Amino acid sequence: MTTTMAQALNAALRDALKDDDRVLVFGEDVGTLGGVFRVTDGITADFGEDRCFDTPLAESGIVGFAVGMAMGGFRPVVEMQFDAFAYPAFEQITSHVAKLRNRTRGALELPMVIRIPYAGGIGGVEHHCDSSEAYYTHTPGLRVVTPGTAQDAYDLLRDAIESPDPVVFLEPKCRYWSSEEVSFTRSGAAMDRAVVRRHGKDVTLIAYGPMVATALETAEAAKDEGWDVEVVDLRSLSPFDDETVTASVRRTGRAVVVHEAAGFGGYGAEVVARVTEQCFHQLHAPVLRVTGLDVPYPAPKLERHMLPDVDRILDTIARLQWADTPVVAGA
Amino acid sequence: MTTTMAQALNAALRDALKDDDRVLVFGEDVGTLGGVFRVTDGITADFGEDRCFDTPLAESGIVGFAVGMAMGGFRPVVEMQFDAFAYPAFEQITSHVAKLRNRTRGALELPMVIRIPYAGGIGGVEHHCDSSEAYYTHTPGLRVVTPGTAQDAYDLLRDAIESPDPVVFLEPKCRYWSSEEVSFTRSGAAMDRAVVRRHGKDVTLIAYGPMVATALETAEAAKDEGWDVEVVDLRSLSPFDDETVTASVRRTGRAVVVHEAAGFGGYGAEVVARVTEQCFHQLHAPVLRVTGLDVPYPAPKLERHMLPDVDRILDTIARLQWADTPVVAGA
Amino acid sequence: MAVETLLPSAAPVRFVAEDGSRADHHGGYGEPAGARLKDAYRLMVLGRRFDVQATALTKQGRLAVYPSSAGQEACQVAAALALGERDWLFPTYRDSVALVARGLKPGEVLTLLRGDAHCGYNPVETRVAPQCTPLATQTLHAAGLAHAMQRRGEDAVAVALIGDGATSEGDFHEALNFAAVFKAPVVFFVQNNRFAISVPFEKQSAAAALAYKGIGYGMRSEQVDGNDAVAVLAVLDDAVKHARDGKGPVLVEAHTYRIDAHTNADDATRYRDAEEVAKWREADPLKRLETHLKNENLLQDSEIERFAADAEVFAQSVRDTLNAEPELDPLSLFDHVYAEPTRQLQRQRAALEAELEA
Amino acid sequence: MAVETLLPSAAPVRFVAEDGSRADHHGGYGEPAGARLKDAYRLMVLGRRFDVQATALTKQGRLAVYPSSAGQEACQVAAALALGERDWLFPTYRDSVALVARGLKPGEVLTLLRGDAHCGYNPVETRVAPQCTPLATQTLHAAGLAHAMQRRGEDAVAVALIGDGATSEGDFHEALNFAAVFKAPVVFFVQNNRFAISVPFEKQSAAAALAYKGIGYGMRSEQVDGNDAVAVLAVLDDAVKHARDGKGPVLVEAHTYRIDAHTNADDATRYRDAEEVAKWREADPLKRLETHLKNENLLQDSEIERFAADAEVFAQSVRDTLNAEPELDPLSLFDHVYAEPTRQLQRQRAALEAELEA
């Protein structure tokens, strides 16, 4: 069935609500309106206000209230309307959501999902386009996942809702409306596994969320340059799937990490650090990053200069010291 | 003059208050009490309630109010009582403090300092020992500095208060009471420069804040193993001083980054990533990290197992593939 | 104890009834002078025209997004008029008409929503803070800035605008408390337009009125009919004076209604009835003031025509501004991140420059 | 409009005057039964003894830190007594005496402050949330949990304890609002002990009383003499019943005083006068209740002696518990970060294990 990522998420919520009556969906405008991105479209109408409802406008409130609901046996799926608007909930997320299981030595678990539409590329004004993954991935106790495809949107959201651990679920806004063939029976990899989206032998492109499509496009374009590019979609940012990534980089000997977030102290640094540690002697060149600039997210008319694109990624691949390598037979 | 880091910070605040009447100090308990760590001891008595005062108990309030005060021409120096208690201010810090200059294209600047006692090693109960630097260093528009010595505490705090940019000033709690010779005339490196605290030729230890002392101790202990260790104290976490660090690592060919924060997605990852990129062909081994464990900060009686110590750093140095290196003459 | 004096009037203050006749729930406030009311009328006409024009241009793709002020003109114009030149305004994304009333140029007002830059005017020169999207955060800035002015002995006041939904945010609470504790000269002006995007006030708060929050901070508070420009101006004038006189902050809630959808991107039919909107259209603040001024012989037909004509000229300047495509310099991305670009930003700037030249 | 019925009594509710004689500012509340008052007395004796013992052991280095409840026993014991078995308590770090009154063992109560683990008891079994240090954050959990119970048709109630200082945090505001909007069965019980570490109430809020905040959320509220156990119990019983009956949340402020320093690590002489403390020592809640019960012939000397003796036995168990050094397993650091340790944590666990064996 052909569907958009937004619809796939909607389907995942519906199926979860159907399967488990402890699941509740709430947040700002998720009820009657169906969310500003329509991810919860029609759910209140079909499942009742009891299962999907609007809350007052307060993100710390939403998350803190959800913590209490989870303590009381529910499995809340809450929405933060935009990335930067999750920041008011930062204390609840880091000090409670991430730690409640640990603080109570397992007596209380916190099966909740915090859905956050994130990143840019949609012409949003300031504070509507932050890539905030690094703040969450550095916080032990949270799982952080992000789908790059509509199928993963469905699969990962189902997994996230079933997870006994709290999950920060980052939805790449710019992919909400991309259509794709999706099957609503789960068949994919486990939630904490990366997948190789395209096989190649020269270089590994490591991407996630909004950049998966860009990475795949780059891989196509790279053929013209004679590079056979492998694309790994991380899916789970925390925990990190070392096995899949390392196996790929050991094979290709070169890697580039791509993300929208500012580079400095970004998630890509972690990927570089661990891949380098684990593949040092197989690497022909340092693992490089293509990231957002180290500036506040720009106004819509300039955002294209902020974001990694095919050209920048190709330019970076070109810097992987190809000349230093013994020429591979056939290349 | 021999003084503790807490006293050096106190002296810096006093000198700044003396030199510039736009400087104001405020926060929870910083007035009459002098702060829970006594960093502001006696300042209200000596400078008046007008210059150093208590606020209501609300961190977002303190930071947001300070933003307004700075817009109105003051230079606020605010205190967050402990690391994890700065999280309620996260939105104000990321969405306003970091961005106000940018949002107004320089019409408004935001010369303010957010002092945060951070990290552990003092037997504090939960939420009192977070190493939160990675959250701030990933946020463009903020400067982030942390002193490893009492002299730097004085110098860096003076610099931070004079900076036209907002500075997150991280004070390593466990060093507050260490005594040292300090001169209250500034003579040190610029605020955004790292310094080599100890010269050595075999390996570069990169540390900051609470771990500088541990790194220096390790360097001493490493002599027994025959390693001549260079110690770089970063001082400024953002921006990063590539020149100083790179020069050191190019010389030694090996590097280890040390910090207390959880390793995953920690600040050390950025250091590894950029050092590796810039020194790839000089590196004999991957740059390794010694960090806190990827768990919530433990209860006091277990915290020693969380924190990097001399032994762990030595063990990590030992893993730097010494056997693979051509033996250096004289070693 | 005089705490009860902090409570708002039991019903919203009102000078003019919906049909333009006099109402007499004045709550003890004096009536603004006729000349000010006429000025308010002129600016409401201008603001309404601006709003209609911006909405139209949004449909043509000239703006990234536009949150309309339709129905809230009395509030926004009164907020601007209540301020002196040295006073500060802290607006949200919704308050474009307040900025117009404050005298900002169309291009300055619409830069943010057009997507050219985060703020189109100089806050220091205009004494208008950047329009704020992270809800309620600006109320703290207003309190801090008001306190800063108070410390310097300036007798200036800050007015912070905020919506009903945003009052649920923690920052609003902290701002009221800081303002009250420091007795900062700030007026918090809540435009309760009954919706936060799709969420009606009933789901936002169980309070009879948001103005009842004041007493919990030891702060004077008031509620007013937000579609009665005379009443809003009367109440805000008094609140600003109270703050300016060093008597502390004031919380004012105006009961009004958001006539249009949240923004052009929103579809309000999904969550509210056409009848409700129609009912509120009847309560049009502009019509009401016009009738009142005519009843009182304060406004001549010739003036009405002149104001309308001026508004047309203004609308033309809005169109001209938005039809011109300003040059934006990609390299400006690196300006104003820090006072001086860091070495890292210099490198990134050089890379972008090379890319642009390639 | 009935909004004024949400306001608290103009003066704090009081049944017993400082000297133990009857006071008659009952605010319409019924007097708790004698047996409950005697039980409150017994638990206050126990709590006081516990507090003294913990403070003493802190001086001997047996606890990392101890925030004393001295002077607040009436509040803390009443909070525990007002709850049924199925009800939940959300305490702060200061509320050890409430936990003791709830029936937790000394070792369970003191685990956190001793530095052994973050929480020493099982919150699900005891229906006591972990003692919370990030201020005001637990009030949201209480509101959410109360709402969860309401949804499941349990007629249980949550009581959230919070200090005067913490009411300034945004989370408190959001919690009151969520609770009111969802009509959650939760009681917010503010122990206004007049200090937030060193900051006196006057710098914390300009409100005449924190209880005045309720009306701004459409929430019933009350203020009570926090050193009058009879009054606190009367008001809390009523508030809990109100919540349990589905009538919505209640905000209760108790006026009391923190007799000791903030914690053992604090030096209160830096910021307050000895006279003030002395004055409040006179207002001792335990003495007051004892006099009252004796006046009313509800308490015999033999009982007083028995309760004191029981408290001594309890104190001995506190000493025994804290003198025993429990075994802590460093490898437990990796438990309960996630439901199952991740591969990364398994590696880190193995490394620590190797280190410990080396």
Ligand SMILES: Cc1ncc(C[n+]2csc(CCOP(=O)(O)OP(=O)(O)O)c2C)c(N)n1
């Ligand atoms: C902190 C934060 N959360 C969420 C949003 C998304 N958002 C933008 S406007 C809005 C509704 C605001 O309602 P209200 O305060 O009543 O103002 P109005 O739009 O009605 O003027 C929401 C939820 C935001 N901008 N900031």
Ligand SMILES: Cc1ncc(C[n+]2csc(CCOP(=O)(O)OP(=O)(O)O)c2C)c(N)n1
């Ligand atoms: C969010 C947060 N900020 C700061 C602190 C540090 N702190 C611990 S107790 C305290 C004072 C609390 O005062 P109050 O709420 O009146 O409670 P009390 O200690 O008097 O019982 C402060 C500032 C904290 N624990 N959490």
Ligand SMILES: [Mg+2]
């Ligand atoms: Mg609104």
Ligand SMILES: [Mg+2]
């Ligand atoms: Mg207190």
